Amino acid sequence: MAKSENQLRDEILDLVAQYQKVKFAPKAFTPGKSPVRYAGRVFDEKELVALVDSSLDFWLTAGRFTEEFESELANWMDLEYTMLVNSGSSANLLALTALTSPLLGDKRLLPGDEIIAVAAGFPTTVNPIIQNGLVPVFVDVDLGTYNASLEQVKKAVGPKTRGIFLAHTLGNPYDAEAFADLAEKQDLYFIEDCCDALGSVYKGRKTGTFGHVTTFSFYPAHHITLGEGGAVGTNDDTIAKAIKSLRDWGRDCYCSSGENNTCGKRFTGQYGTLPAGYDHKYVYSHIGYNLKATDMQAAIGVEQLKKLPEFCQARKENFKQWYTGFKRWEAFFILPKALPGADPAWFAFPVTLKENAGFTRTELTDYLSSKLIETRNLFAGNILRQPGYLDINHRVVGDLTNTDTIMNHTFFLGTYPGLNLEQIEFVLAEIQAFLDLKV
Ligand SMILES: Cc1ncc(COP(=O)(O)O)c(C=O)c1O
Structure with missing residues (x-):
């Protein structure tokens, strides 16, 4: 007898789970031969099964997994709306862009308004x-927290700040x-x-x-x-409406994909100077984009979200291991610090070389790289020195001394849950070996 759709699906998903365990079986760590990554995907068979499950629907665009992901993320964040996008x-x-929406009336942002960054x-x-x-107004950040302080931001508020x-x-x-x-x-x-x-928390509330x-x-x-x-x-509500419209081509219609006439007036409205009854599906109230994600991405996300609390915990623990290891080298490095009341789910472990450390960042990161240990700079460093930004319209309030220090002397190591104590101890030993050579 031919197998039913459900039987076939179950068999496929069962095989996918088996495949994941074989294909992605954990590998032993060989110091100096295996890479120590700064970040990476951490997943098990559940993500791969969810991905294939969604692909078997062949719905492709936003569907049941997107709905579940958005609602679970909103619950976890305790936010009214969360909207999935492609990055x-x-x-x-x-x-x-939502804050420039005409839906906000007088409160909308207008060209020339200033934004502190x-x-x-x-x-x-x-x-x-x-x-x-709009015009970015840049302020400096503190070393150690790598964030702007309230004083820095306050000083930048002027008549055009919005x-x-x-x-x-x-x-x-x-200090959110x-x-x-x-x-x-x-x-x-x-x-x-x-x-x-x-997953980071400040004064008992999640950031965001x-x-x-x-x-x-x-x-x-x-x-x-x-x-x-x-x-x-x-x-x-209004900002959420603007975000959805801008994400979905700028449309006024808010039907989910595959639905029609949710508003009940698909052919009876009057919009702009369009003829009365113009199909609401093709009415555009914003100059929008298409920034939607697929249901296959959302399916992976549903499983990843379930692991988020343990992921955050692992990041905190890895951070602690780095911190304990680096404490003995405070003569060379500015160590990361959190504000009182902050409980960061650290993305990374950033350090800044002190003046007169006796070596350069490149010497150290190059040495680590030769041992297959990944490091990263703090992204763009000072963005105003990047080639694409040399001519942008902007203001700077105060100076960007610390930002330049970060550009020249800061790097970070990973805290991601795929990192283990053995790897961290290996990296710390290699840094000690480097210091023994240099200072
Ligand atoms: C602070 C911050 N904002 C925005 C982004 C952009 O995210 P995406 O890479 O998903 O576009 C990144 C990327 O790593 C980031 O670190």
């Missing part, structure tokens, strides 16, 4: 400011409560880039719950991965 960069673009970070936290014709758009650097929370308070008093928008900070809008990235280096992916979160 953290897209999430940042949507978060800021930092130059030490990832480019796509800054890019949406430029892409929307917003604050900052990433919690490498998962380390800035104070920034939210400042934003409220000065009538500013506050956007939290939590691409590296999913303080601002008007927040963003996440699910690229493989991040706390959970969908391969490519990101999300935008908000508690504000």
